[in-house]
Amino acid sequence: GEDVEQSLFLSVREGDSSVINCTYTDSSSTYLYWYKQEPGAGLQLLTYIFSNMDMKQDQRLTVLLNKKDKHLSLRIADTQTGDSAIYFCAEMNYGGSQGNLIFGKGTKLSVKP
Amino acid sequence: KAGVTQTPRYLIKTRGQQVTLSCSPISGHRSVSWYQQTPGQGLQFLFEYFSETQRNKGNFPGRFSGRQFSNSRSEMNVSTLELGDSALYLCASSLGIAEETQYFGPGTRLLVL
Numbered sequence: 001g002e003d004v005e006q007s008l009f010l011s012v013r014e015g016d017s018s019v020i021n022c023t024y025t026d027s028s029s030t031y032l033y034w035y036k037q038e039p040g041a042g043l044q045l046l047t048y049i050f051s052n053m054d055m056k057q058d059q060r061l062t063v064l065l066n067k068k069d070k071h072l073s074l075r076i077a078d079t080q081t082g083d084s085a086i087y088f089c090a091e092m093n094y095g096g097s098q099g100n101l102i103f104g105k106g107t108k109l110s111v112k113p
Numbered sequence: 114k115a116g117v118t119q120t121p122r123y124l125i126k127t128r129g130q131q132v133t134l135s136c137s138p139i140s141g142h143r144s145v146s147w148y149q150q151t152p153g154q155g156l157q158f159l160f161e162y163f164s165e166t167q168r169n170k171g172n173f174p175g176r177f178s179g180r181q182f183s184n185s186r187s188e189m190n191v192s193t194l195e196l197g198d199s200a201l202y203l204c205a206s207s208l209g210i211a212e213e214t215q216y217f218g219p220g221t222r223l224l225v226l
Binding site: 031035042043044045047048088090092098099100101102103104105106 | 146148150155156157158161167168169170171172203205211213214215217218219220
């Protein structure tokens with residue numbers, strides 16, 4: 001079945017790198033996404049990676065995709081207190097003619113000064 | 114440029130009633146997606162519309178339906194409300210399908226009594 005798993009919590013020190021991991025089950029996934037939700041704020045699409053890519057970098061964010069292990073990670077370099085938020089991983093898979101976006105439960109990132 | 118607007122922002126209904134929520138995308142955006150967020154189930158994808166056609170769909174019962182108008186505004190309807198439909202309903206808009214940039218509205222918080 002469709003399932004996306006993430007660890008629930010991650011705590012890092014300001015200035016360190018954060019790595020948030022995600023595993024998914026559906027090998028037919030086409031796009032894999034990372035979203036960010038800050039306390040009291042709305043949801044934000046951070047980035048996505050197409051399933052035929054291994055890596056994508058955007059400023060402090062690096063997304064790594066291991067299709068063989070169905071593992072996705074988000075690395076945040078030089079983590080700041082403003083990065084404290086819940087990060088959701090999601091996969092888009094097409095079982096039929098339409099796609100379904102499946103979310104993980106979210107990883108709460110706490111950044112300590 | 115105005116952001117994504119959702120109306121109403123808060124709503125209280127009773128079981129068995131129906132509700133219609135509205136989402137106005139950013140001008141020029143043709144894709145609108147809907148999501149449900151609850152403490153128990155987390156984030157779930159409802160559907161995505163593009164050019165008045167439903168392109169992607171999550172695993173929700175037929176009580177949940179949506180539509181998109183020629184001006185890209187979208188509505189979602191929930192019939193025969195259940196207590197479990199109490200949630201924050203988010204919509205997001207983007208220029209097209211699978212865009213890198215997606216903008217979320219503030220959400221409509223629905224309480225079903």
